[in-house]
Amino acid sequence: MRGLILLVLLFAWPSFSTPALAAERKEFCVFDVAGANGFVYKTLEIYKRQAVAKGVQLHMRPYNNEQKAVEDFEAGNCDLVAVTDMGVRRYNDFTGSISAIGAVPRYEDLKVLMYILASPRVADHLETETYQVLGVAPMGAAYLFVNDRQINHVDALKGKRITVFDGHHDARHMIEYVGAEPVDARISNFHTLFNRGDADISYAPGAAYEVLEMFRGMGESGGIVRYPVGQVTVQLVARKGAFEERFVRQSRRLISRLYPEAMRVIRQYEDAIPESRWIDISPEDVRAYQAMLRGVRLDMQSSEDAQVQLAANAYNDDMMTILRKVRCYTNPGAEECSASDRE
Incomplete structure (x- = not known):
């Protein structure tokens, strides 16, 4: 009987071990x-x-x-x-x-x-x-880390030095669109450029404040604009x-x-960032940011300039339509939801 049990177990073993194998x-x-x-x-x-x-x-x-x-x-x-x-x-x-x-x-x-x-x-x-x-x-959402709290509205971006990742053609176009100066960067060094003062503005998730110590580049007068420019x-x-x-x-x-x-x-x-470091902007400035960013995307789609078209090629039309529908689902009263030039 004992031999029979061992025989059964022997033949059954492969089925027991099958998931691991x-x-x-x-x-x-x-x-x-x-x-x-x-x-x-x-x-x-x-x-x-x-x-x-x-x-x-x-x-x-x-x-x-x-x-x-x-x-x-x-x-x-x-x-x-x-x-x-x-x-x-x-x-x-x-x-x-x-x-x-x-x-x-x-x-x-x-x-x-x-x-x-x-x-x-x-x-x-x-x-x-x-x-x-x-x-x-x-x-995480990408926020603007700035070295001056006065950079709290769209017009204040003009003339400022902003890091832009290699190959991020759409971000480069946005920077040039608002009259700012692109500073070439990589994911491995953008925070270093900001922290040592080679750039006035850098965009990154809130985690970068602690993980990459970007509070160093903000100094005493800087902060983080509490408005996401992307995800x-x-x-x-x-x-x-x-x-x-x-x-x-x-x-x-x-x-x-x-x-x-x-x-x-x-x-x-994000909650670990001292409240004093956040820069809250007015509802009017939020709308100005929204209008500017939408204007950048529309300009890329309509421009015939070769460099602008390079930026536009970064966007998939089907995804852009989905994103617009998502925004209008969560915020149906937005101006873009009834605009004739919808994405």
Whole structure:
């Protein structure tokens, strides 16, 4: 009898171990400016644990240099890479357009958008012939960090030096549109340029105040304009075929469910900024910012200038329409919702 039990267990063993054996190991390269200690990396560790239950074992590798993460991904050293929406533009212009200047002004808008991106109805937009986007999660609204509190309205931007990331053609156009001076920067050094006084203004999520010590560049007279000029997201990209289609769909849902945790940390960073450091602007100035940012986007779409067209090419028309519909869903009384020149 004992021998029979052992025999049964012996033949049953493979079925007991199948889930562990079936968990496919993949290299997951994650960009976070703070490396493994950053909140993006730690948030995606939750995703990693959830992926195991779906049969995929992810080996995470932290990068504090986005370009290096991209290079390793393109060299085939990463099956999956997590980069910013700026970094993802080379792979998918639809999700790369989320960071369009002023296009997602409120976290309420972002929440609706995250729900849309997890829907099968937009799945085709997350695919190209070569790459797939496996999910999008928030990194926080981008605010203007300034070295002078008097830079609190659109007209005050004129003549100021503003950092602009390499390849961020739409942001460069906005800077030139308002009469400011672009200061070339990279994600790895923009805060250094601001902190040492080479730029008057730099845009970044609130977490940069503490993580990148951007309070140093603000000095005694600076602050953070409490109006988002865009949203920064982290996006997961893989080569088409690197993961089974079932997991691709599951991954998008898993990432969308991280929204509450990501927002908890984002708000924690924003709430930790001393209230005296925030620069509140009047409702009139908010409307002026909204009008200016919308004017920038419309100008890019209509201009025949080659450099402006380069900026316009950063935006996917379908995404811009979705973003406009989202804004009008959360704020139906906005002027743009009834304007004839709607995006």
